Amino acid sequence: MQGLEQHWYRITPLHLILLPISFIFQVLAATRRVLYRSGILTSVKLPVPIIVVGNITVGGSGKTPLTLWLAQQLIDSGWHPGIISRGHGGTTKSPLAVYVSSSPIEAGDEAVLMAQRKLCPVWIGRDRVGAARALLKAHPECDIVLSDDGLQHYRLQRDFEIAVVDGVRRFGNGFLLPAGPLREPLSRLTQVDAIVVHGGAATEDQHSMQLFGQSFYNLLNSNATAQAADFFGQRLHALAGIGHPQRFFTHLNLLGLKVQAHPFPDHHRFTPADLDYIEADAILMTEKDAVKCATFANEKCWVLRVDAQLDSLITQQILEKVTPDGRQTA
Known part of the structure; x- marks a missing residue:
């Protein structure tokens, strides 16, 4: 898919080949959904509410930060959440x-x-389904489950669906795979319970989300922290192997940092060679990339922690839907 991405945000001659394949993909995706909705393919209802956070496009859109934010919101409301994920990469x-x-x-x-x-x-x-059952068996105290990136996993029934939209890249050229970045047609958004727009304009019935972060910690010593101003005047390099690397580099620029950018494919498996050739006073990276560099990082590696920020109305929507009996939360 990496080579095709350059064709997802415009129209190129290659679409003469890609569009017929895209049509076949759309038919197969729609058929699969109909089979689950009709009961021909079996879906599973678990004993606790399931909240799905996903998207209809390929690539990162902010699902993981949103999932963590929701987990904290639910904890603050008296729930005991668990998180399941595909474990992509x-x-x-x-x-x-x-x-x-x-x-x-x-x-x-x-x-x-x-x-x-x-x-x-x-x-x-x-x-x-298997991951959620294993989680609930190991942690019977969990009374609600958040599924990170599970919008198209129809085998698992869900009580609340959240679609995350990249507010900058949006839906590319609007075509389904492989001609465009869409996993499902845009009409799928009319069927979810909530739409969260990350880093862009949201309509009145959508939720706007931003990622906020201005503090860094050293990858070798998390107790060592720094602010953006501490890096002023230094030779800075930044690496990002996320769905939209430029978003990270732009964030650093907004903090007043001038960096030499090193974009990598999403879920890139970093090796020591990716760091060894960089001559810098500091190498800045995302938390997602830091977990893959921890075993061979050096003292120059600094990690920017980011957290999602959005209104609490979506939490109210979730609680109203999953507690129809009027259960009181803490």
């Missing part, structure tokens, strides 16, 4: 608990990042 297929010390090669970078926040249990599995 990891080698594990079967359900697996993810801990602070888990390997991102095995569990995936995003799952390890979520576990390192220490908010609630995190489990992964390509079958989200």
Whole structure:
């Protein structure tokens, strides 16, 4: 998919070949959804509410920060959430608990990042039903589950769907894979419970989300922290292997930092060679990339922690839907 991405935000001669394939993909995706909705393919209802955070496009849009924000909101409201994820980029297929010390090669970078926040249990599995069942068995105190990136995983029934939209890249050229970045047609957005727009203009019935972060910590010593001003005047390089690397570089620029940017593909598996050739006073990176560089990082590596910021109305929407009996929360 990496080579095709350059064709997803414009129209090129290659679309003469891609569009017929895209039409076939659309038919297959629609058929699959109909089969689940009609009961021909079996979906599973779990004993606790399931909140799905996903998107209809390929690539990162801010799902993981939103999932962590929702987990904190639910904890503050008296719930005991658990998080499940596919473990994208990891080698594990079967359900697996993810801990602070888990390997991102095995569990995936995003799952390890979520576990390192220490908010609630995190489990992964390509079958989200299996991952959720394993989580609930290991943690019977969990009374609600957040599924990170599970919008198209229809085998798992859900009580509330959230679609995250990249407010900058939006929907590219509007075509489905492989001609464009869409996993499902735009009409899918009319069927979700809430739409969160990350980093762009939101309509009145949508929620606007920003990622906020201005403090860094040293990758070798998390107790060592720094502010953006501490890096002024230094030779700075920044690397990002996320869905939209330019978003990270722009964030650094807004903090007043001039960096030499090194973009990598999403979920890039970093090696020592990716750092060894960089001559800099400081190398700045995202939390998602930091979990993959921790074993070979040097003292020049600094990590920017970011947190989602959005209105609490979406939390109210969720609680109103998953507590129809009027359950009181703390």
